[in-house]
Amino acid sequence: MDSKPPSPVPAAGVASRSVARGEDGITHEDLDRAQDRLQVALARRSRGGWARLRLLWLLIGPGILVMLGENDAPSMLSYAATGARFGLGFFLPFVVLTFVMAVVVQEMTVRLGAATHRGHAELIFERFGPFWGWFSMVDLFIGNFLTLITEFIGIRAGLGFFGIPPAWAVLGALAVVWLLVGTHRYWTWERLTLALAVCNLVFVPLALLTHPAWSEVGRALLTWRPLPPRGAETVLILLADIGATVTPWMLFFQQSAIVDKGLTPRDIGAGRWDTRLGAVLAALAALGMIVVTTPLYRHGISAGHFRAAEFAQALIPYLGHAGAALFALGIFEAGLVACVTISTASAYAFGEVTRMPHSLNRPLREGWHFYAVLCLGAAAAAGIVLIPGIPLEYVVLIVNVIAVLAMPPALLFLYLLVNDRELMGDRVNPRADNLLATLVVLVLVAAGVLYGLSVVAPGVL
Amino acid sequence: METPQPPSPPAAARDAAARRQWVLESLEEDQLVAAKTRRLGRARLGRGAQVLMWALRVYVLVMVAIVIYTIFHAR
Numbered sequence: 356m357d358s359k360p361p362s363p364v365p366a367a368g369v370a371s372r373s374v375a376r377g378e379d380g381i382t383h384e385d386l387d388r389a390q391d392r393l394q395v396a397l398a399r400r401s402r403g404g405w406a407r408l409r410l411l412w413l414l415i416g417p418g419i420l421v422m423l424g425e426n427d428a429p430s431m432l433s434y435a436a437t438g439a440r441f442g443l444g445f446f447l448p449f450v451v452l453t454f455v456m457a458v459v460v461q462e463m464t465v466r467l468g469a470a471t472h473r474g475h476a477e478l479i480f481e482r483f484g485p486f487w488g489w490f491s492m493v494d495l496f497i498g499n500f501l502t503l504i505t506e507f508i509g510i511r512a513g514l515g516f517f518g519i520p521p522a523w524a525v526l527g528a529l530a531v532v533w534l535l536v537g538t539h540r541y542w543t544w545e546r547l548t549l550a551l552a553v554c555n556l557v558f559v560p561l562a563l564l565t566h567p568a569w570s571e572v573g574r575a576l577l578t579w580r581p582l583p584p585r586g587a588e589t590v591l592i593l594l595a596d597i598g599a600t601v602t603p604w605m606l607f608f609q610q611s612a613i614v615d616k617g618l619t620p621r622d623i624g625a626g627r628w629d630t631r632l633g634a635v636l637a638a639l640a641a642l643g644m645i646v647v648t649t650p651l652y653r654h655g656i657s658a659g660h661f662r663a664a665e666f667a668q669a670l671i672p673y674l675g676h677a678g679a680a681l682f683a684l685g686i687f688e689a690g691l692v693a694c695v696t697i698s699t700a701s702a703y704a705f706g707e708v709t710r711m712p713h714s715l716n717r718p719l720r721e722g723w724h725f726y727a728v729l730c731l732g733a734a735a736a737a738g739i740v741l742i743p744g745i746p747l748e749y750v751v752l753i754v755n756v757i758a759v760l761a762m763p764p765a766l767l768f769l770y771l772l773v774n775d776r777e778l779m780g781d782r783v784n785p786r787a788d789n790l791l792a793t794l795v796v797l798v799l800v801a802a803g804v805l806y807g808l809s810v811v812a813p814g815v816l
Numbered sequence: 817m818e819t820p821q822p823p824s825p826p827a828a829a830r831d832a833a834a835r836r837q838w839v840l841e842s843l844e845e846d847q848l849v850a851a852k853t854r855r856l857g858r859a860r861l862g863r864g865a866q867v868l869m870w871a872l873r874v875y876v877l878v879m880v881a882i883v884i885y886t887i888f889h890a891r
Binding site: 380381382384385386388389390392393396471472473477478481482483484487490494617619710712749753756757760761763764767771775777778800803806807810811 | 832835836838839842843844846847848849850851852853855856857858859861865868869872873875876878879880882883885886887889890
């Protein structure tokens with residue numbers, strides 16, 4: 356941050372730590388959030404290009420985190436499998452389309468969070484009641500826990516490339532998650548996680564190392580060709596790539612993060628740019644990954660059941676040892692960032708439905724339930740990865756599929772909430788957004804039905 | 817567009833009233849933790865929305881059954 360506005364007096368924070376809520380009804384969470392809003396107000400008062408950039412810098416975060424967070428270990432491995440199995444073609448523009456869908460959906464959470472100052476789980480419980488609320492929570496918690504397991508699989512495999520034993524890899528990642536939340540300050544947590552998240556872009560220079568045929572990349576992006584062959588494998592990759600971009604935890608995370616950050620209706624424009632910027636960065640990394648593994652397709656190397664370390668090994672002839680090491684580090688980073696964001700999404704949702712303190716601005720003594728869910732959830736997933744003989748490959752295979760299948764009901768809740776005039780006032784969805792949201796639901800349901808057919812009646816495809 | 821004046825931090829932060837005033841000027845009323853204890857009330861759902869909610873719930877259960885079948889089939 357380039358200029359320091361007058362500090363809201365550290366003594367205020369110190370005083371508030373002595374009680375969960377002061378005699379004045381103000382909590383530590385309120386004070387920290389007020390401090391962040393003061394920075395925004397000061398930046399808004401300034402004029403000129405730099406001031407506008409500074410304002411954007413202060414307001415961005417949840418959108419980039421959610422998009423790069425979703426470029427997690429199983430997602431990056433899905434993109435890797437896409438490039439290795441199909442090369443450059445239909446899936447390049449398809450992945451771009453999935454990010455467009457993600458922007459459409461996530462923009463609604465920006466508006467919802469900024470307009471209501473309530474998290475997604477909280478709104479579902481309050482507006483639709485506990486019956487539908489718990490259905491939604493079960494979907495979220497199961498999906499998040501399975502995804503967390505796959506993140507630790509990615510972490511273990513990524514660091515395994517360097518000979519680091521699984522236990523050390525997993526414990527190291529857990530330590531990073533705990534250190535980040537240990538800051539007990541949303542702003543610090545967000546900036547540190549952002550710094551980690553942008554490392555996802557390592558797949559862009561790696562793609563350049565493979566000397567891609569740019570004419571083929573351009574043709575694929577413009578014409579969606581060559582088309583993949585029909586069959587169950589194509590459907591699985593299709594679903595995995597959708598699930599790599601559009602998932603329920605993203606809705607819960609971004610809305611809660613926006614509330615925790617303290618964004619207001621006036622910040623919705625910046626929130627939109629944050630989300631778009633995140634989508635562009637994440638799409639670049641995803642496309643980069645497809646390009647990186649395309650040489651495996653060209654050389655006929657079967658990579659159907661490759662895991663992270665095997666991809667890295669197989670890519671040594673095309674990327675060199677340093678490039679393969681960066682690839683492995685990229686998978687590790689993808690898993691690590693997602694561990695942070697997905698654990699936080701679960702903890703936010705838990706706090707919202709139990710009405711317990713749920714903010715990264717809370718000191719440990721006030722928000723220990725929140726931090727306990729966050730840290731213990733991650734620790735449980737990490738522990739499962741270390742149990743010998745557990746068939747983890749099934750979890751990796753189905754986690755993105757489950758995300759796609761759970762998404763339509765989650766989107767219906769979002770659709771109903773964002774069209775709820777009592778909550779949103781004039782900020783309800785415009786007709787065009789409703790149309791787009793409906794299209795996204797239809798695409799997801801169609802993808803799910805296609806998957807069902809590929810299992811039940813494979814001959815139909 | 818109007819330019820809001822940022823609130824000044826309280827001169828004496830230990831003073832509860834000043835602190836409260838400063839926070840109230842910095843945050844919207846609904847952003848305060850205390851405001852979140854207020855219940856929003858249930859939404860009035862139309863028949864179509866309820867049918868859709870049930871239909872999508874059934875869809876998820878059927879698809880989960882298919883996923884479980886796939887896993888056992890693969891083993």
